[in-house]
Amino acid sequence: MKAKSMLVLAALVLCFFYLAVLALLQHPAVSDEYRRYFITGESGLSPAQVGRLQALEMGGTLNFRSDRLGFDSWSNAENEYRWSLGKTPKLHFLVDSPQNAEALKGLALRFQPHGQQIVRIYVNDHLLYDEQADAQGPVIATLSLPPALIRQGHNIIRFELPNARMPGNGDPRVLGVALFELVLNPV
Amino acid sequence: MESLKYFLKQNKRLLLISCFAFVINQAFEFFILTVNGAGYLDLCYWDCPWYASTVQHGYDFAPHGHERGDAANWAFFPALTIVARWVTQLFSLSAPVALIVTSKLFFLAAIFSFLKLSQIYTPRVSPSLCAALLALNPYSLYGNVGYTESMFLLFSCVSLTALRQGRFVSAGLVGAVLSAVRPTGVFIALALLATGLKSQAKASSEERLQMLLGILLAPLGLALFMVFLYWRMGDAMAFSHVQIAWERVPSNPFMHLLSGLLAQNISIQLWAWMSVVALLMIAYLLWRKEYALAMFSLGATLLPLATGLVAMPRYLWWQAPLLLVLAQSVSAFVNVLHRVFVGKRFNRQIQYSPPYWLALVPFSLWGLHRTYIAWLLQEVWVI
Numbered sequence: 001m002k003a004k005s006m007l008v009l010a011a012l013v014l015c016f017f018y019l020a021v022l023a024l025l026q027h028p029a030v031s032d033e034y035r036r037y038f039i040t041g042e043s044g045l046s047p048a049q050v051g052r053l054q055a056l057e058m059g060g061t062l063n064f065r066s067d068r069l070g071f072d073s074w075s076n077a078e079n080e081y082r083w084s085l086g087k088t089p090k091l092h093f094l095v096d097s098p099q100n101a102e103a104l105k106g107l108a109l110r111f112q113p114h115g116q117q118i119v120r121i122y123v124n125d126h127l128l129y130d131e132q133a134d135a136q137g138p139v140i141a142t143l144s145l146p147p148a149l150i151r152q153g154h155n156i157i158r159f160e161l162p163n164a165r166m167p168g169n170g171d172p173r174v175l176g177v178a179l180f181e182l183v184l185n186p187v
Numbered sequence: 188m189e190s191l192k193y194f195l196k197q198n199k200r201l202l203l204i205s206c207f208a209f210v211i212n213q214a215f216e217f218f219i220l221t222v223n224g225a226g227y228l229d230l231c232y233w234d235c236p237w238y239a240s241t242v243q244h245g246y247d248f249a250p251h252g253h254e255r256g257d258a259a260n261w262a263f264f265p266a267l268t269i270v271a272r273w274v275t276q277l278f279s280l281s282a283p284v285a286l287i288v289t290s291k292l293f294f295l296a297a298i299f300s301f302l303k304l305s306q307i308y309t310p311r312v313s314p315s316l317c318a319a320l321l322a323l324n325p326y327s328l329y330g331n332v333g334y335t336e337s338m339f340l341l342f343s344c345v346s347l348t349a350l351r352q353g354r355f356v357s358a359g360l361v362g363a364v365l366s367a368v369r370p371t372g373v374f375i376a377l378a379l380l381a382t383g384l385k386s387q388a389k390a391s392s393e394e395r396l397q398m399l400l401g402i403l404l405a406p407l408g409l410a411l412f413m414v415f416l417y418w419r420m421g422d423a424m425a426f427s428h429v430q431i432a433w434e435r436v437p438s439n440p441f442m443h444l445l446s447g448l449l450a451q452n453i454s455i456q457l458w459a460w461m462s463v464v465a466l467l468m469i470a471y472l473l474w475r476k477e478y479a480l481a482m483f484s485l486g487a488t489l490l491p492l493a494t495g496l497v498a499m500p501r502y503l504w505w506q507a508p509l510l511l512v513l514a515q516s517v518s519a520f521v522n523v524l525h526r527v528f529v530g531k532r533f534n535r536q537i538q539y540s541p542p543y544w545l546a547l548v549p550f551s552l553w554g555l556h557r558t559y560i561a562w563l564l565q566e567v568w569v570i
Contacts, residue, residue: 004392007397007399007400008396010400011396011399014403014404014407017410018403018406018410021410021413021414021423024413024414024417024423025413025423025424028417028421028422029421029422030420030421030422034422037257037431038257038422038425038428038429038431039422039424039428041436046250046255046256047249047250047256047257048250048251048255048256048257049255049256049257051256071255075434076253076434077254166442168449168450168451169446169450169451169452169455171455172434172435172438172443172446172494
């Protein structure tokens with residue numbers, strides 16, 4: 001009888017413990033950036049990337065490794081490019097003054113599509129590029145930025161890649177385009 | 188002391204076979220390292236430095252690794268690192284060396300525990316065959332490189348052995364450790380549940396309570412790790428959430444399997460076919476009504492498969508149930524060969540298969556050699 005009581009007691013203690021663990025699971029004590037990147041997946045920009053993002057310097061070219069771009073839903077950089085992950089990868093960038101925001105008149109993105117891809121590019125939610133691209137060679141998407149579209153602070157270039165897919169070689173990533181570089185104010 | 192003497196006497200033969208297989212494995216490894224001008228520290232690569240960072244500094248407070256700064260050592264379960272930390276303190280070893288030594292000690296113990304398990308589940312298969320299969324297969328590398336594979340195999344064998352002997356609480360306690368070795372360890376709870384459901388009709392009320400307690404104990408290691416992570420950095424599921432740093436986000440395992448089967452890359456195709464073979468082995472176990480083994484392996488196969496095919500060989504070929512089926516298959520194949528060429532049946536009550544399987548050893552060693560070379564060259568397919 002005593003042994004039975006001990007078994008029941010131990011089982012009850014474990015049940016209560018697991019309930020407490022379940023309660024902890026429901027209430028993670030983490031930052032918003034952590035939650036959005038690691039838990040809900042709303043952001044593809046890790047908290048460390050957010051922390052080290054630097055403001056743009058006008059003119060010039062930012063390559064696929066640049067610290068001035070926040071790669072949201074992009075794979076780790078390879079030797080010559082960086083693959084997008086999923087159907088809506090984003091590039092975040094910071095502009096540190098209204099003058100610089102005004103000075104940014106255009107962007108050019110050079111990328112290689114993964115097979116045939118419909119590529120739509122939005123800047124701050126304005127559609128600026130909508131083309132079908134194939135894998136024949138690198139594509140340059142030149143975007144003319146309307147006045148006041150770029151703002152001081154946080155800006156987002158968002159891709160829509162409805163045909164992004166796994167490459168079929170066992171690589172579990174959903175790939176759309178391989179980004180080489182972003183040119184600011186292309187001539 | 189008396190019980191130790193009794194244990195040694197009872198298990199003398201299996202202990203000798205285990206030690207012999209382990210020594211051959213170690214001699215082969217020493218030969219490869221020497222010929223290639225490498226040292227034991229060169230074995231600590233890929234995941235091993237992550238475990239070493241945990242041994243040295245404990246678990247991270249925030250992610251820091253990889254280009255995106257999103258990797259942390261939360262993905263690496265604590266049981267191996269706890270033991271390795273004791274080894275560093277006891278013998279004043281560096282963390283990587285302690286991890287390698289610890290994994291090797293677990294490897295030796297795992298061979299013995301696997302032989303004990305095979306005596307219970309597949310008594311007609313020769314222990315020498317089982318020992319050779321474990322110690323000389325191409326993926327036995329992972330028992331020597333500071334990974335959790337050997338500890339995982341040891342504790343799964345001990346838990347499954349206790350389970351077959353009807354010792355539910357012991358099986359659950361060992362299962363609790365197993366669930367702190369790696370995430371798939373928690374599936375030992377399914378093995379306990381399957382056995383419990385099968386045998387509860389004939390059990391007394393106290394036995395049923397023991398079954399329940401065993402099942403409840405099995406996830407304890409995982410739950411404690413979750414509580415620790417919550418206390419450390421605020422997210423009890425961090426071990427899973429941080430997988431994004433390795434681009435291993437769970438999805439449909441069968442999609443990964445299909446994608447691998449159709450892949451151009453030969454390694455990926457091989458891993459996909461290995462996964463298919465593993466699933467067939469699980470189906471065979473179900474057909475044999477070995478529900479505990481089947482359920483454990485089903486969980487331990489599908490969970491890693493859900494995150495992709497990379498590293499599948501080590502997730503598969505360190506699972507005790509799959510190794511048992513493999514040993515049985517080799518043994519059955521040898522029996523068929525004997526019947527065809529010699530024309531006699533064995534007295535199955537007393538005799539093991541003739542050791543024709545020894546002919547396979549050179550091929551297996553060639554594979555093991557290839558795996559070691561790939562490891563030393565840091566080729567991604569052995570990650």
